[in-house]
Amino acid sequence: MADCLFCKIAAGEIPVERIYENNDVLAFPDINPVAPVHILIIPKKHYATSIDLSEEAPELCAAMLKASTEVARFQGIDKSGFRLILNTNADGGQEIFHMHMHLLGGEYIGRLRGR
Ligand code: 5GP
Ligand code: ZN
Numbered sequence: 001m002a003d004c005l006f007c008k009i010a011a012g013e014i015p016v017e018r019i020y021e022n023n024d025v026l027a028f029p030d031i032n033p034v035a036p037v038h039i040l041i042i043p044k045k046h047y048a049t050s051i052d053l054s055e056e057a058p059e060l061c062a063a064m065l066k067a068s069t070e071v072a073r074f075q076g077i078d079k080s081g082f083r084l085i086l087n088t089n090a091d092g093g094q095e096i097f098h099m100h101m102h103l104l105g106g107e108y109i110g111r112l113r114g115r
Contacts, residue, residue: 006098026041041101072105077105083109
């Protein structure tokens, strides 16, 4: 999609450290990390939100989760643990409308609202 930052990153028009990729999925570091490991995982094709992805390409949902496992292993944090965050629309805090998952780890991430 024209003028989509993550489409440009997926296409290689904006260079990033391509931590992991396959035909469908790309992982690269978040520009503003909030944990020692903070990686974004995106579908290479444009889906604005997780709703669009799950409705239009449900098979890619599995590919995204599988990619997160590969990335966590590659980063050496699969055993220590990590958190996946998937912000959707305004209340979810989504700022970039090319669907992406955050993979956070490398330290104890804490619990949501103490639960
Ligand atoms: P959201 O709030 O939409 O779930 O997350 C967007 C994320 O994209 C933020 O964590 C932000 O730091 C990251 N981000 C924004 N612009 C860029 C960029 O140009 N390059 C990279 N690597 N990450 C970006
Ligand atoms: Zn896009």
